[in-house]
Amino acid sequence: MSDDLSALLGDSADSLLQHKCTGIPVESLHVPGPDSVERLYMPTDRNCRTLASLQRLLGHGRLGGSGYVSILPVDQGIEHSAGASFAPNPMYFDPENIVKLAIEGGCNGVASTFGVLGAVARQYAHRIPFIVKINHNELLTYPSTFDQVMFGSVERAYDMGAVAVGATIYFGSTESSRQIVEVAEAFQRAHELGMATILWCYLRNAAFKTDKDYHVSADLTGQANHLGVTLQADIIKQKLPENNGGYNAVKFGKTSPIVYDKLTTDHPIDLCRYQVANCYMGRVGLINSGGASSGAGDLAQAVRTAVINKRAGGMGLISGRKAFQRPMDEGAKLLQAIQDVYLDPQVTVA
Template structure:
C-alpha cells in the first residue's frame, strides 16, 4: 500500500478515500470468489459457458478473486503491426505475446485468429485464449471505422478458446450491422460453451463538439455498455470515462437530468460507477482499457485506472500497449502492479 500511495503522491487521498454518494455500493453485484455461484448461476448460460467463465476467473495472479487482468494484443491489425511493435520488435512473434501474458500472471490473453492459432497447440491449455472475432483494419484508404469478421466462432472453438471477443462501434453508420453480427456470434459462442467479451466502443465524428471529445463520456459509454450487455456479453470492455454530458452537448438521445446530478458527479470513480450500473449493476463485469503507452507515466496511469475501476465496482483491467511496448520484464512489472491493486484489501469499493 505504501508503494501505491507513494506512486499517487498528492492524488492518493483523491483516489483512495473518495466516498461515492451517487449510486450506493449496496446496489452493486461486486466481483468475488463466488461470482459464478452468486451472479451467473441464475442466468441462462449453459454449463460449459459457466465452466469457461470460471476458468478465466481462476487463472493467473488474480485467480479466485473475481477480478481479471487481461493482455490484449490486436493492435497489429487495429493500428498497424509496424506502429505497434516498433517499440519492441520481439512481439512480432506471437509466442512472445502469450509468454508475456503468462509471465505477467494474467487471467487470459486476447488476440487475433492468426496470433493465437499459430501457437494454440502449445499454449491453449496453459492460459485462457480470448479470440478476437472482428477488427477494423486501417490499410483501406481513405480510412473508415468499420469492424468486420476475420473468422468464425467455430474456428475459435476448434483452437481451444475459452472466450471470444468482438468490437462494436456504437454510433457509427455500420453499428446496426455489427450489433446483428456480434449478437449472432455471441449466441453461437454460448452454445459451444465459450464466454463472450464485448469491446463497447464509440465511433462518430459528431461525438466531438466545440473542441470537446465525448467518445469517452460517461453517459454515452454507459449506454454503449447497456447495449452490449443486452446482446449477452458476459464481460464488457470500455474506456475509462474522461467527461460527461455527451448527450446534452450533441443534443441527441433521451436524458434525465438526474443522470448528471444524482447518478454521477465529476469524480472519475463516480463516472466509472455509472458505467458499472449500466452493466446491470455489475451483473455483467466491467473491464476498463489501459489506453495508449505514454512512456514514463505508464505505471502511474495504469495504477490510477485500476484503482478507479476497482473502487467503482468494476472487475478488472485489460491493458496492452502499456505492457508490450516496453521490454518484457518491465511489461511484467506493470501488469503485476495493476494486479496488486486488486489484490490489496485496503483498496475498497467506494
C-alpha cells in the same frame, strides 16, 4: 495500503482512495468476488460449459479466485498496424512472445487475433485461457473507413481451445446496426459452444467531438455498455470515462437530468460507477482499457486506472500497449502492479 501505491497515485491519492460514492451506493451493486460465477452468472441462461469457461478465466493467474481479471489484449497489429504497434519492441512480431508476456505477467487470459493465437495454440491453449478477437478495424483501406469486420468464425475459435471470444461494436457509427446483428449471432453461437463473450463497447462518430471528446463521456459510454449487456456479453470492455454530458453536448437522444444532478459527479470514480451501473449494476463485469503507452508515466497511469475501476465496482483491467511496448520483464512487472491493486484488501469498493 502500501506506500508504493500512494506514491504512484501522487497528489490524487487521498481523493481516489478515500472517496465514497453516494449517487449510486455500493450497496446497490453486485460486486466481484470469489463466488462471482455462482452468484452472478449461474442464475442466467448460460449453459454449464459457458459457466465452466468463465470459471477457468476467473480462476487463472495471480488474480485467480478473486473475482477480478487482468487480461493482456494484443490486436494492435491489425487495429493500429503492426509497425506502429511492434516497432518499439520488435520481439512482439512473434506471436509466442505475446502469450509468454501474459503468462509471465500472471494474467487471467490473453486476448488476440485468430492468427496470433492460432500460431501457438497447441503449445499454449492449455496453459493460459485464450480469448479470440473475432472482428477488427483493419485500417489499410484508403481512404480510411472505420468499420469492424469479421476475421473468422466462432467455430474456429472453439477449435483452437479458446475459453472466450471477443468482439468490438462501434456504437453510434453508421455501420453499427450490421455490427450489432453480426455480434449478437456470434455471441449466441459462442454460448451454444460453451465459450464466454467479451464485448468492446466503443463509440465512433465524428459528431461526438464538440467542445470535448465525448467518445469518453460517462453517459454515452454507459449507454454503450447497456447495449452490450443486452447482447448478452459476459464481460464489457470500455474506455475509462474522462467527462460527462455527452447527450446534452451533442444534443441528441434522451437522458435525464437526474443522471448529472444525483447519480454522478465529476469525480472519476463516480463517472466509472455510472458505467458499472449500466452493466446491470455489476451483474456483468466491467473491465476498463489501459490506454496508449506514453512512456515513463505508464505505470502510474495504469495503477490509477485500476484503482478507479476497482473502487467503482469494476471487474478488472485489460491493458496491452503499456505492457508490450517495453522489455518483457518490465511489461510483466507493470501487469503485476495492476493486479496488486485488486489483491490489496485495503483498496475497497467506494
